[in-house]
Amino acid sequence: MKTQQKRVFLALAALLIVAAALLGVYRFTRQNGKTGEKTVTIDVIHRDASLKTFTCHTDREFLGELLIDGAIASGENGPYGLFITTVDGETADDAAQEWWCITKNQEMVNTSADQTPLADGDKYELTLTTGY
Numbered sequence: 001m002k003t004q005q006k007r008v009f010l011a012l013a014a015l016l017i018v019a020a021a022l023l024g025v026y027r028f029t030r031q032n033g034k035t036g037e038k039t040v041t042i043d044v045i046h047r048d049a050s051l052k053t054f055t056c057h058t059d060r061e062f063l064g065e066l067l068i069d070g071a072i073a074s075g076e077n078g079p080y081g082l083f084i085t086t087v088d089g090e091t092a093d094d095a096a097q098e099w100w101c102i103t104k105n106q107e108m109v110n111t112s113a114d115q116t117p118l119a120d121g122d123k124y125e126l127t128l129t130t131g132y
Contacts, residue, residue, distance in 0.1 A: 038120035042072060044088045045127040047098075052088055063102070063124060064113035073100070073113075073126065081114030087126045101129040 040063075042054040060066045064082040067073035075084040084100040085092055092098035102109050102116065103125045109116050116124075 036120075038118060038122075040066060040118055040121075041123045042067075043123070043125045044072070045125060046088070046090055047128045054088075058118070061118060062114055063116040063118055066118060067113060081112035084113060084126070087128070090128060092128060096130060097132050098128055098130050099132070101125075101127045103127065 037057065037059050040056045040058060042056060044052045044054070046052070054070065054072055056066055056070055056072075058066050058069070060069060067084070067087075068082070073084050073087045075082050075086065077083070084102075087100055092100055102113060104116075105123055106125065109124075
């Protein structure tokens with residue numbers, strides 16, 4: 001019985017070490033937003049291809065915070081952060097496979113809005129896109 005208890009103890013210890021290592025990797029590799037006042041431009045490209053530009057002055061560090069605070073976008077909190085459903089009053093139609101694509105300087109970002117850091121002078125585009 002003591003051998004089985006040792007195995008369980010060693011397995012739990014190994015699991016804790018792996019969890020701590022993963023947490024450390026996450027903390028060192030996550031992107032941090034810049035603190036302080038900054039100006040960020042957000043272009044919204046609607047379903048009809050019309051464009052509306054928002055120039056935002058903010059002290060927020062991440063795009064998701066700016067979008068919600070500025071009432072530019074709204075959405076649902078999911079496992080990866082903010083899932084944008086509505087931008088500038090236009091709601092993506094899930095049945096038509098529509099979604100809001102986030103790009104920075106016309107290149108797709110690989111983070112959610114909540115994890116996209118802001119810096120002074122950044123330019124983002126939110127484009128209503130069809131098709132998964």
